[in-house]
Amino acid sequence: MNLIDETVTHKVFGEGQIVEQDDKTITVDFEEDVKKFVYPDAFKTFIMLQDRDLSERLEETLTKMRxxxxxxxxxKAKEREQKIIQQQLRARLKNENVHKSSQIVFWLNEEDDEKVFEDWSVFTGTVQSGKKKGEPNRAARLRPNSMAVLTKRDAKEQEADRKIVGMFMVSETFIGSANEDGFIPSHELFKIELTEEESEKMHFWNYYMNPRSPKRMAWNSGRYRYFDNIWGAQILRDVLKMRQGEEEQERLDAFLDYYCHLNVLNRETIPVANGSLLQQ
Structure with missing residues (x-):
């Protein structure tokens, strides 16, 4: 708003005329002195425009700016809070010897789908090259604090359409680096298969994001990949919100509590999901 040549009244210096203005300051020529003020802050406390219409328009602008x-x-406060939480989390993870990305997500094909939920275990696939070619992959990061998230998409669907179809905590005694057969067994209690209707609401890329390419959704090869512990908590929390019924609520509450306890997370401070699909 151009205020050059406008007349103002100052509480101390009296009447004056605006002679200069930029984005951060205005200069007012009073009868006995020339003063410079911070713009637009000065209009909040010290200076008033004499032109009533202009004053009202300026007030509208100031209200919007406020x-x-x-x-x-x-x-900024939220960012500072999250930064503190992340710093505290990193410190706790270091003390507890927990990797910050010790969760695993699988790409299920049609052959896997039913068998995984019958056996409640998932195969990591085989090494594709090198001296160990043909041997089962060892998901070395996995520990009892790890959760396996099961996803799939139809061949005709885009990668952005990938859905979460189930999840389970790994067995209480499972250590990925010591596993030889490539099968990851589930925890006896903490496992869940989503209905088709529920899966439609659980887009995997709402949670997963590559920090180097936040908007890029690509899974070109590999049967599995690791992901952030916090994203796992977000997934569980959203499933908990979606499922109704007292028995289900109690079971999923226990699931989330167990997950957060093992991953040194406070379920009350889990941030809102912000994956690649939500970056579009």
């Missing part, structure tokens, strides 16, 4: 400033401050 609202935007509050939003920015709230966002």
């Amino acid at each position: 609202a935007e400033e509050k939003i920015r401050e709230k966002k």
Whole structure:
């Protein structure tokens, strides 16, 4: 808003005329002195425009700016809070010797689908090259704190359409680096298969994101990949919100509590999901 040549009244210096203006300051020529003020902050406390219509329009602008400033401050406060939480989490993970990305997600094909949920175990696949070619992959990061998330998409679907169809905590005695047959067994209690209707609401890329390419959704090869512990908590929390019924609520509550306990997470401070699909 151009205020050059407009007349203002100052609480101390009296009447003056605006002679210069830029994005951050205005200069006012009073009868006895020339003063420079921070713009637009000065209009909030010290200076008032004499032109009533212009003053009202400026007030509308200032009101909008104040609202935007509050939003920015709230966002910065949230970012500071999340930064502190992340720092505390990294410290706790280090103390507890827990890898920050010790969860695993599988790409199920049609042959896997039914068998995985019958046996409640999933095969890691085989090494494709090198001296160990043909041997089962060892998912070395997996420990009892790990969760296997099961996903699939139809051949005609885009990668962005990948859905979560189930999940389970690994067995309480499972150590990935010591596993020889490539099969990951589930925990006796903490496992869940989603219905087709539920899966339609659980897009995998709502949670997963490559920090180097936040908007890119690509899974070109490999049967599995690791992902962040916090994303696993977000998935469980959203399944908990979706499922109704007292018995289901109690079971999923226990599932989430167990997961958060083993991964040194506070379920009350789990951030909102912000995966690649939500970055579009």
